[in-house]
Amino acid sequence: MKNSIKLLAALSIIGFSGTAFAQNSTTAAATASATIIQPISISVGPTALEFGNIVATANGGSVTESANNTDYSLDAGSDPGAGNYGTGGHDASFTITGANSANVSYSAGPITGLPGTVSLSIPGATGSGNLGVGGSLTVTYGGTLTIGAGVGAGALSASWTETAMYN
């Protein structure tokens, strides 16, 4: 009997010599989520920025097409006289589509295609806005074409890349 007690005591020492873990592991549920949204896209048009016919003067000048087609003006240096400018001129637009109510920004890249004596400014093609509940934003803009002195008759065309991105 004594031997049995000693054995139990020894076992007890072994049993309690370690740390007692009432609960040595636990698990909790975590949630992972993501929202896939529509890629942003941009569609140029339906109309391009058009300045129509311009009669250049010897001193050069500039032509401005407003964003609402209601204002078409030339400065004094390029005034060819009444009735000779503005023929067929109109503003331009592009439409951005994407996620509903998303904030976006858009910008015009470098303008190419014009001779060195002619430049085009299109500040309205760069900016920011919100796509609204329909996920769409149409931007209408005009521009100013500046014609240097001595530019001969002929067609002028320019191009640039319009870029839109989520903010």
Added chain:
Amino acid sequence: MKTRYKILVAGGLLIACQAPLLAQNSTSQLATSSAKIIAAISINPISELDYGNVIPPPSGTGTVDLEYSLISHSDQLMYNPSSMDPGVADRAEPEDATSPHTAHIVVSGEPGTSFTISVPASIELNPPGISISPYVSPTESSNGGVFPSGGSVNIYVGGTLNVAAGTPRGEYEVQFNVTASYN
């Protein structure tokens, strides 16, 4: 039956008699036993793992890595390709206006005791189409440690989100287990 008892008794006596005569046939020594009751390990979820808005890549499969930086004490996002990035402002979801964030949990246990955190190697979100390889931030190897004197440790679970081109728009979600264990 009686014969068997006799044999057993004789055998027992024989064994007893064969034992040497000892001057001291028993001994004793003070033994001690001790126990230390420690705190049960527990997990308290604080926030979910949320990637916010993601744009599928134009082709192939893209990834979004989301992890917590112990240097800046903020969540870090990396989109590959970068076109998957919906933009800084649009990362906030309209319904709750929160930015993408790692899952934040508080693990509590006995101070000075080491522990390990484990998460699944990969989880598939619902509806199917997106998977996440979760890991404990800031690196995959720091998935445990030793409970400090306060007994609680902040754990951040991030992961790599895998999205294929053409993944339909929508909300994707799933629950997964985070396990904390004493080592």
